[in-house]
Amino acid sequence: MTNPTGAYHHGNLPEALLVAVDEIVIAQGLENVSLRAAARRAGVSHSAPAHHFGDKDGLLAAYAEQGFTMLADSLETAAIEAAGQSMIDILKASGAAYVRFAVEHQGHFQAMFRSGLDKSTYPELAAQSRRAFRGLKQRVEMLLQGGDDAADADVVAAYFWSIVHGLSSLWVDGALEYMFTEERPERIVDGVLSLPFHGGAFS
Amino acid sequence: MTNPTGAYHHGNLPEALLVAVDEIVIAQGLENVSLRAAARRAGVSHSAPAHHFGDKDGLLAAYAEQGFTMLADSLETAAIEAAGQSMIDILKASGAAYVRFAVEHQGHFQAMFRSGLDKSTYPELAAQSRRAFRGLKQRVEMLLQGGDDAADADVVAAYFWSIVHGLSSLWVDGALEYMFTEERPERIVDGVLSLPFHGGAFS
DNA sequence: GAAATATCTTGACAGTGTCCAGTACCTGTG
DNA sequence: CACAGGTACTGGACACTGTCAAGATATTTC
Numbered sequence: 001m002t003n004p005t006g007a008y009h010h011g012n013l014p015e016a017l018l019v020a021v022d023e024i025v026i027a028q029g030l031e032n033v034s035l036r037a038a039a040r041r042a043g044v045s046h047s048a049p050a051h052h053f054g055d056k057d058g059l060l061a062a063y064a065e066q067g068f069t070m071l072a073d074s075l076e077t078a079a080i081e082a083a084g085q086s087m088i089d090i091l092k093a094s095g096a097a098y099v100r101f102a103v104e105h106q107g108h109f110q111a112m113f114r115s116g117l118d119k120s121t122y123p124e125l126a127a128q129s130r131r132a133f134r135g136l137k138q139r140v141e142m143l144l145q146g147g148d149d150a151a152d153a154d155v156v157a158a159y160f161w162s163i164v165h166g167l168s169s170l171w172v173d174g175a176l177e178y179m180f181t182e183e184r185p186e187r188i189v190d191g192v193l194s195l196p197f198h199g200g201a202f203s
Numbered sequence: 204m205t206n207p208t209g210a211y212h213h214g215n216l217p218e219a220l221l222v223a224v225d226e227i228v229i230a231q232g233l234e235n236v237s238l239r240a241a242a243r244r245a246g247v248s249h250s251a252p253a254h255h256f257g258d259k260d261g262l263l264a265a266y267a268e269q270g271f272t273m274l275a276d277s278l279e280t281a282a283i284e285a286a287g288q289s290m291i292d293i294l295k296a297s298g299a300a301y302v303r304f305a306v307e308h309q310g311h312f313q314a315m316f317r318s319g320l321d322k323s324t325y326p327e328l329a330a331q332s333r334r335a336f337r338g339l340k341q342r343v344e345m346l347l348q349g350g351d352d353a354a355d356a357d358v359v360a361a362y363f364w365s366i367v368h369g370l371s372s373l374w375v376d377g378a379l380e381y382m383f384t385e386e387r388p389e390r391i392v393d394g395v396l397s398l399p400f401h402g403g404a405f406s
Numbered sequence: 407g408a409a410a411t412a413t414c415t416t417g418a419c420a421g422t423g424t425c426c427a428g429t430a431c432c433t434g435t436g
Numbered sequence: 437c438a439c440a441g442g443t444a445c446t447g448g449a450c451a452c453t454g455t456c457a458a459g460a461t462a463t464t465t466c
Contacts, residue, residue, distance in 0.1 A: 009412085009413055009414075009461090009462060009463075010413080010414080013413085013414085029319050030319055031319055034452085034453060034454080035453080035454065035455090036452080036453065036454080037453095044413095044414070044415085045414065045415045045416075046415090046416090046453095046454095047414085047415075047416085047454090047455080047456085048413080048414055048415080050454090050455075050456090051412085051413065051414070052413090055454070055455070056453095056454065056455090110319075113372070113376060114317045114319070116232050116233060116234055116313075116317070119377070119381065126381070129378075129381075130381075130382070133378075133382050137382075152394055154383050154386055154391060154394075155390075155391060155394030155395055155398070156398070158370070158373075158379065158382075158383070158391045158394070158395050159366070159394075159395045159398045159399075161369070161373065162365070162366050162367075162369030162370040162373060162395060163362070163365050163366055163369060164365075164369070165369040165372065165373060166364070166365030166366060166367070166368040166369025166370070166372065167361070167365040167369070169316070169368065169369065169372055170361075170364065170365060170368060173316060174322070175332075175336075176361065178322065178329070178332075178333075179333070179336050179340075179361075180357050180361070183357055187358075188357060188358060188361045191355055191357075191358030191361070191362075192358055192361050192362045192365060195358070195359070195362045196362075212430090212431065212432075212443085212444055212445075213444080213445080216444080216445090237421085237422060237423080238422080238423065238424090239421080239422065239423080240422095247444095247445070247446085248445065248446045248447070249422090249423095249446090249447090250423095250424080250425085250445080250446075250447080251444080251445055251446080253423090253424075253425090254443085254444065254445070255444090258423070258424070259422095259423065259424090
């Protein structure tokens with residue numbers, strides 16, 4: 001049967017399904033994502049998605065991978081735009097970009113960190129996730145090279161990553177607004193991102 | 204029908220169901236928790252759980268609430284045991300207790316932060332979650348009172364909370380082991396928890 | 407144009423959450 | 437002790453889900 005508006009072949013079903021997943025996560029939460037609902041939104045039969053993504057986890061993994069790619073790109077862009085400033089300011093800009101990504105792409109962020117996917121099952125997902133982190137770690141290493149402190153780069157990278165990831169998670173989770181009811185989350189985030197290397201051995 | 208080992212009435216079905224949920228989360232992941240599987244483990248019919256917890260979210264909320272209660276207790280105990288030491292050491296002990304809770308009770312931790320439950324729907328869940336955070340914030344305020352720095356308590360509390368929460372999330376998620384393959388997570392965690400107030404305005 | 411392949415449909419099955427009517431047990435009151 | 441009322445649980449039903457197998461249709465390749 002030839003669809004008048006399109007064709008028997010959708011044309012770009014994988015991309016359409018990823019868009020459908022994003023809409024569902026935003027509107028109804030990660031728990032309500034289903035292969036069949038995504039298929040309905042894309043206007044195809046209930047089992048069409050399986051031919052592109054294998055199973056439900058495969059679809060979610062592709063969606064999460066897209067998120068890691070976007071995050072890695074955002075972090076890179078932020079670092080490039082802050083080039084020329086101090087290493088601390090570059091790191092702060094990266095951190096702000098991380099939190100901004102989480103808030104502006106909550107659907108992807110949830111799939112990336114709340115879906116319970118096993119990265120070892122999805123090599124491409126693992127690769128993009130590593131890429132996002134690699135940039136942060138390199139910048140931390142550059143910061144430490146300039147200082148006289150023999151701090152452990154792995155530890156400082158994990159420290160900085162924990163801050164921006166924790167902050168993002170708590171914000172997306174609603175915890176920031178919940179615990180600081182009279183505060184705007186933006187002010188909290190700005191303040192926190194100024195603290196990590198504040199007045200200490202890294203300043 | 205009278206059950207020889209027990210009774211028609213289970214005796215303590217709510218508690219048995221919470222134990223069942225914990226076992227399922229640990230063994231099969233949060234995604235595979237189901238009312239029916241929990242009921243089977245507790246040896247009751249598929250719709251018995253609804254009479255105690257309403258629906259699936261109600262069961263998960265009760266399990267998560269149990270987790271927040273345990274976390275709040277753990278943080279309190281850690282602070283009491285560290286009493287007499289410097290405020291920074293007390294905070295560090297609290298942070299270590301937070302991470303330890305996440306790792307030792309991964310099931311609860313996942314339900315607390317990965318289940319997507321709306322706290323405004325479950326007042327008791329919200330209350331225990333606030334209680335866990337309140338202790339941390341009080342200790343941060345005590346730390347700042349002693350210093351000459353007019354730092355914003357809300358910001359520093361969010362800062363410290365982000366670190367321990369981000370660290371816990373990344374560890375439970377497997378990200379620490381994934382990014383620092385040659386490192387023991389424990390060493391990373393110890394190192395990170397030494398940094399927050401290291402050599403800076405709060406030392 | 408025919409064969410091979412990629413894309414999608416249709417139908418089926420077991421498992422799930424939730425509702426509803428019924429059954430077994432306990433508890434308080436006379 | 438009887439018995440009424442409430443609590444705790446059962447069993448059946450329904451719509452929805454993920455997944456599988458088989459078939460239909462479009463595209464590509466030769």
